Amino acid sequence: MSVLRELRKLVLGETWVLPLGVAALLAASLILRAVAPDLWEDAGGFLLLGGVVGLLAAVSAGSTSRRRSG
Numbered sequence: 001m002s003v004l005r006e007l008r009k010l011v012l013g014e015t016w017v018l019p020l021g022v023a024a025l026l027a028a029s030l031i032l033r034a035v036a037p038d039l040w041e042d043a044g045g046f047l048l049l050g051g052v053v054g055l056l057a058a059v060s061a062g063s064t065s066r067r068r069s070g
Contacts, residue, residue: 021055 029048033040 017059018055021058025051025055 025048028051029044032047033044
């Protein structure tokens, strides 16, 4: 079992939040672009920026709390 755990750490790093968050942001941007192209043209970059900043804040807050408790 430890071999699988180490392999997961090598492939994905310590967290699943970042890769899953990036995939969710990509999917949301593709959906928004298809559903509301005018909104995407006007605010798509700002929405992606907000999503990336929120994702990085969530990942860094989670890693900070794990370091303090561990």
